Amino acid sequence: MEIFEQLMGGFATAATPVNLMWAFLGTALGTAIGVLPGLGPAVTVAMLLPITAQVEPTASLIFFVGIYLGAMYGGSTTSILLNTPGETGTMVTAMEGFKMAKSGRAGAALATSAIGSFVGGSIAIVLLTLFAPAVADWAVQLGPPEYFTLMLLAFVTVSTVLGKSALRGLTALFLGLALGLVGMDQITGQVRYTGGVLEFMDGIEVVLVAVGLFAVAEAIYNAMYEGRNVSTMNRLTRVRMNRSEWKRSWPAWLRGAGMGFPFGTIPAGGTEIPTFLSYATERKLVAPQHRAEFGSTGAIEGVAGPEAANNAAATGTLVPLLALGIPTSVTTAVLLTALQNYGLNPGPQLFQTSEALVWALIASLYIGNVMLLLLNLPLIRLWVKLLLVPKPMLYAGIMVFATVGVYGMRQSAFDLFLMFAVGMLGVLMRRFDFPIAPVIVGLILGPLAEAQLRNALSIGEGNWSVFIERPLSLGLLLIVLLVLITPRWLAWRRRA
Amino acid sequence: MNAMERSPPSSPPTQPAHSSHSVVLQVLLSLGVLGVAALLAYGATQIPSEAGYAGIGPNFLPWAVAAALLVCGGLLLRQALTGGFQDLDQASGAPRADWHAWAWVSAGVLANAALIEYIGFVLSCALCFTLAVRGLRLAEGKPGGGWMGLLRDAAIGLLLAAPVYWLFAQLLAVNLPSLTATGWI
Numbered sequence: 001m002e003i004f005e006q007l008m009g010g011f012a013t014a015a016t017p018v019n020l021m022w023a024f025l026g027t028a029l030g031t032a033i034g035v036l037p038g039l040g041p042a043v044t045v046a047m048l049l050p051i052t053a054q055v056e057p058t059a060s061l062i063f064f065v066g067i068y069l070g071a072m073y074g075g076s077t078t079s080i081l082l083n084t085p086g087e088t089g090t091m092v093t094a095m096e097g098f099k100m101a102k103s104g105r106a107g108a109a110l111a112t113s114a115i116g117s118f119v120g121g122s123i124a125i126v127l128l129t130l131f132a133p134a135v136a137d138w139a140v141q142l143g144p145p146e147y148f149t150l151m152l153l154a155f156v157t158v159s160t161v162l163g164k165s166a167l168r169g170l171t172a173l174f175l176g177l178a179l180g181l182v183g184m185d186q187i188t189g190q191v192r193y194t195g196g197v198l199e200f201m202d203g204i205e206v207v208l209v210a211v212g213l214f215a216v217a218e219a220i221y222n223a224m225y226e227g228r229n230v231s232t233m234n235r236l237t238r239v240r241m242n243r244s245e246w247k248r249s250w251p252a253w254l255r256g257a258g259m260g261f262p263f264g265t266i267p268a269g270g271t272e273i274p275t276f277l278s279y280a281t282e283r284k285l286v287a288p289q290h291r292a293e294f295g296s297t298g299a300i301e302g303v304a305g306p307e308a309a310n311n312a313a314a315t316g317t318l319v320p321l322l323a324l325g326i327p328t329s330v331t332t333a334v335l336l337t338a339l340q341n342y343g344l345n346p347g348p349q350l351f352q353t354s355e356a357l358v359w360a361l362i363a364s365l366y367i368g369n370v371m372l373l374l375l376n377l378p379l380i381r382l383w384v385k386l387l388l389v390p391k392p393m394l395y396a397g398i399m400v401f402a403t404v405g406v407y408g409m410r411q412s413a414f415d416l417f418l419m420f421a422v423g424m425l426g427v428l429m430r431r432f433d434f435p436i437a438p439v440i441v442g443l444i445l446g447p448l449a450e451a452q453l454r455n456a457l458s459i460g461e462g463n464w465s466v467f468i469e470r471p472l473s474l475g476l477l478l479i480v481l482l483v484l485i486t487p488r489w490l491a492w493r494r495r496a
Numbered sequence: 497m498n499a500m501e502r503s504p505p506s507s508p509p510t511q512p513a514h515s516s517h518s519v520v521l522q523v524l525l526s527l528g529v530l531g532v533a534a535l536l537a538y539g540a541t542q543i544p545s546e547a548g549y550a551g552i553g554p555n556f557l558p559w560a561v562a563a564a565l566l567v568c569g570g571l572l573l574r575q576a577l578t579g580g581f582q583d584l585d586q587a588s589g590a591p592r593a594d595w596h597a598w599a600w601v602s603a604g605v606l607a608n609a610a611l612i613e614y615i616g617f618v619l620s621c622a623l624c625f626t627l628a629v630r631g632l633r634l635a636e637g638k639p640g641g642g643w644m645g646l647l648r649d650a651a652i653g654l655l656l657a658a659p660v661y662w663l664f665a666q667l668l669a670v671n672l673p674s675l676t677a678t679g680w681i
Contacts, residue, residue: 220601396629
């Protein structure tokens with residue numbers, strides 16, 4: 001019952017008026033970000049990282065995590081009403097949800113999506129409360145070789161599992177690693193790749209790359225290619241479900257949550273896989289009389305399951321971050337940077353050294369989840385109004401916020417020029433289907449992985465066999481190989 | 497030709513080829529990746545390899561990444577030359593870029609970068625907003641709006657940049673440049 005006491009202690013901190021205010025601001029902002037195209041939770045948190053200089057850690061982490069969860073809720077709204085997914089995790093919602101909206105049942109889709117997100121999120125938070133401390137306790141046995149291979153697994157999954165081309169994903173990853181090499185080496189203090197430019201001594205700022213590749217690139221890409229795209233919005237009906245819709249939704253919610261959480265906790269690249277899996281499952285399991293709705297008028301199970309899965313997975317990604325210090329998605333990678341800004345080193349010891357912070361954060365997840373349900377059900381019309389902002393104003397406004405984020409970190413106008421260059425790189429990458437997430441993960445995790453690699457080799461006295469001699473490390477290496485080889489082997493077999 | 501023969505129906509006007517499928521651009525991109533690999537390798541030669549206990553020094557990862565990018569660039573080049581990048585999802589949007597719109601938006605971002613430390617956050621970002629909005633609106637094919645439109649955009653830019661500045665600089669103590677010493681503009 002020690003967990004229960006710690007959780008209660010966390011509630012005591014999370015429920016203070018200041019922290020409640022931050023939770024509310026975070027969830028509200030997150031919902032708005034999720035609804036609006038062009039910004040995601042990762043880049044929003046990145047743009048707001050300068051506040052870590054002034055705001056105390058518990059408050060700012062509650063704020064950032066609120067943004068993360070809120071974006072998951074908000075993204076579904078755009079998927080259902082506009083068929084443009086606000087978030088990648090809501091791509092599947094766009095499939096059935098948009099169909100439901102077109103047949104006049106937008107309200108039911110939005111309701112099942114909000115409540116499903118709440119159910120999925122709540123179940124995942126409880127599981128997180130139970131498992132995260134246990135994982136952290138177990139993780140004390142992990143040494144640098146295991147950490148290195150875990151990070152290697154994270155690299156490989158984020159580059160190759162999603163997206164069509166593993167080659168392009170890996171190229172993006174290596175670009176991110178290359179960017180991470182600029183600056184001073186952590187272990188020897190050796191200066192690398194600065195080319196004599198003073199501003200590169202401290203390395204390339206994460207916020208700069210994230211904001212450049214996402215926000216600036218999005219605005220420039222829109223100006224270059226998407227000007228003539230017209231999106232039509234579906235009519236918003238009353239946000240409620242009738243009895244049969246409830247009956248069909250709740251088993252889908254539970255199944256979705258069950259699938260979403262485990263996938264979120266492992267380095268499997270984020271929320272796409274569980275949502276697609278949930279969709280496929282719901283399609284198989286749907287009662288025969290409703291089967292025809294899939295793909296035509298829109299089946300409610302196809303929204304309920306994936307929405308629960310997506311929120312459960314997003315919450316699940318916090319487990320490896322808090323317990324192991326390993327981010328498995330872009331947003332958690334940026335959250336890692338926030339923790340580092342405070343000098344907190346995420347890892348199993350975080351549960352010991354910053355116990356109060358971690359439990360306050362976990363407690364605030366419960367609070368935030370309830371806030372999000374309230375924000376998304378009755379207040380949905382408010383968020384939908386946001387979609388009326390004309391695109392040019394929206395993207396130009398994003399540039400202003402991007403400036404705050406990038407300049408606010410290091411007070412350097414050079415960084416703003418670099419941000420533009422990175423933005424153009426982002427446009428190129430988007431045009432030629434190079435995924436962007438691996439660049440960010442490579443940039444943030446690369447230096448950490450290098451440190452673990454060199455520590456591991458120190459332990460092994462310069463022998464590379466240290467990775468194979470330890471059973472867990474060997475096992476992880478085999479999984480890495482499996483992830484790399486299996487898709488290629490399956491495709492080869494299919495062709496044969 | 498027999499007058500009774502029907503002439504074939506006219507084909508639909510041809511769309512310009514989608515630039516993401518352009519072999520030239522793909523080859524250039526692959527060469528770019530190889531160029532980055534070469535730069536990394538050159539830089540790696542300048543990094544000493546003192547290994548200490550670790551067995552690998554600060555130049556190990558630079559060499560490893562350079563080699564990896566060399567392989568990736570080579571494979572990309574091969575794909576580009578033998579039929580284009582594989583499994584390429586056609587990127588969303590128009591087949592060709594609107595360079596006019598790009599020029600305005602880029603001008604906004606670059607002007608902001610150049611001027612922010614001289615005229616302060618509020619004025620610089622208002623300028624960025626004005627130029628970027630014009631570019632994005634041009635992309636949609638809507639009229640620029642002339643002088644009145646410009647003034648209106650500038651006003652909206654100011655109405656956005658000023659509260660943002662006050663929120664971040666005053667309330668959240670983020671260090672943003674100002675024009676005057678009052679801290680409000």
